[in-house]
Amino acid sequence: FYSGPLDEFFEYKLGRLSYRTLDFIEIRTSGDYQGGAVVNYCDNSEKFTRISEHKHFTPWEAHNDSICFKEYSREAEENDPPYYPVRLVNDNSILEGYVSLAEKETAVTFVGRLGTYRYLDMDVTIDEALATSRAYLQSIDSGIPMPTFIHPPITKK
Ligand SMILES: Cc1cc2nc3c(=O)[nH]c(=O)nc-3n(C[C@H](O)[C@H](O)[C@H](O)COP(=O)(O)OP(=O)(O)OC[C@H]3O[C@@H](n4cnc5c(N)ncnc54)[C@H](O)[C@@H]3O)c2cc1C
Known part of the structure; x- marks a missing residue:
């Protein structure tokens, strides 16, 4: 993770x-x-x-x-803590590139606000963490590897 x-x-x-x-x-x-x-x-x-x-x-x-x-x-500048994703047009095209690279990775699941470049309130964060842990338990039981993203950064149309 x-x-x-x-x-x-x-x-x-x-x-x-x-x-x-x-x-x-x-x-x-x-x-x-x-x-x-x-x-x-x-x-x-x-x-x-x-x-x-x-x-x-x-x-x-x-x-x-x-x-x-x-x-x-x-x-935010280079050394500032990244807090709120801006997600304007330029970010979205860079994001698409990183999502493609991530999907080529094996044995990594990208999670949370930074791993998926989304703004998440605490209630959503906790809900997603629980969903991720459930997916992980299923993955162990079934032997099917975890996906790159449980909560994808980009919603496919
Ligand atoms: C400034 C700010 C204010 C907010 N205010 C509110 C609010 O008022 N109400 C609300 O509901 N939500 C609020 N949120 C949203 C909520 O707090 C976050 O979305 C939530 O904490 C995200 O949880 P997370 O686990 O995804 O990420 P984080 O809490 O950021 O956890 C990510 C963890 O990954 C670790 N990490 C990073 N890189 C690496 C690495 N290379 N190797 C190992 N570990 C690494 C970090 O140290 C950190 O512990 C706020 C968020 C921010 C940033």
Whole structure:
């Protein structure tokens, strides 16, 4: 199973798939900063997109102080962590090339948001991980090798 970036697996030989990344700016404060775990800023009034206040993810704990992070989104450069796949026209043609290369691999199943170059929310990620484990158990029972992708990066028309 390979859960890293699809283009990295092939040493970027067809070019880089583009991503958005985030810069996190830390805020430390006493008491409560925003009264909830996540506040989204969906319009252009601020340059950041959301603020997460981590103590509210664990409301069963008590903390006098607080740590929050503001998230600033931007185009990912080479050494930035790849977060959100852009998937514009150029990416899709590079992606098709990597999918073809991946399909020639044996004994590798590409999984997850990076291995399949898709944005996945947590609920989808967990559902797909369970489906992948079921497919693996079936593969062991039947002796039929695992496919390259359980969840293909491109939906065939
Ligand atoms: C910034 C950000 C914010 C998000 N916010 C939300 C949200 O608010 N709500 C929500 O539902 N979802 C959110 N998501 C989506 C969700 O968190 C991810 O889609 C999910 O965690 C993906 O799980 P994954 O296992 O596919 O990938 P990851 O969690 O990225 O795991 C991949 C693993 O593979 C490892 N790896 C990479 N390369 C290699 C290698 N060469 N060899 C071995 N291991 C390797 C990595 O170290 C990592 O541990 C967010 C995602 C991001 C990036």
